[in-house]
Amino acid sequence: MSDEDVKLCIYPDCGRPAVPAHPLGGPQPSFCDLEEHNALSAHLQRKRLAAVTTAAEGEADNGR
Numbered sequence: 001m002s003d004e005d006v007k008l009c010i011y012p013d014c015g016r017p018a019v020p021a022h023p024l025g026g027p028q029p030s031f032c033d034l035e036e037h038n039a040l041s042a043h044l045q046r047k048r049l050a051a052v053t054t055a056a057e058g059e060a061d062n063g064r
Contacts, residue, residue, distance in 0.1 A: 011037040012045045 007018040009032035016032035031037040 009034075009037055011042045012049055 007028055007030075008014070009016045009018050010030045011032070011034075014032060014034075014037060016034070016037075018031060019029045019033050021028040031039075031042070
């Protein structure tokens with residue numbers, strides 16, 4: 001696998017490589033080796049980021 005083929009963690013703003021696939025087979029995981037980077041925490045972080053973005057856009061609209 002070349003550097004271009006490295007799968008990155010899908011946790012928001014994480015640039016670490018995803019954990020390699022299990023040697024006995026199966027798909028490669030989508031997250032890195034940090035325990036707090038998992039599907040639930042990624043979902044919650046995306047919701048937090050969306051709320052911050054929405055609030056910032058609302059403040060920008062009120063300033064016009």
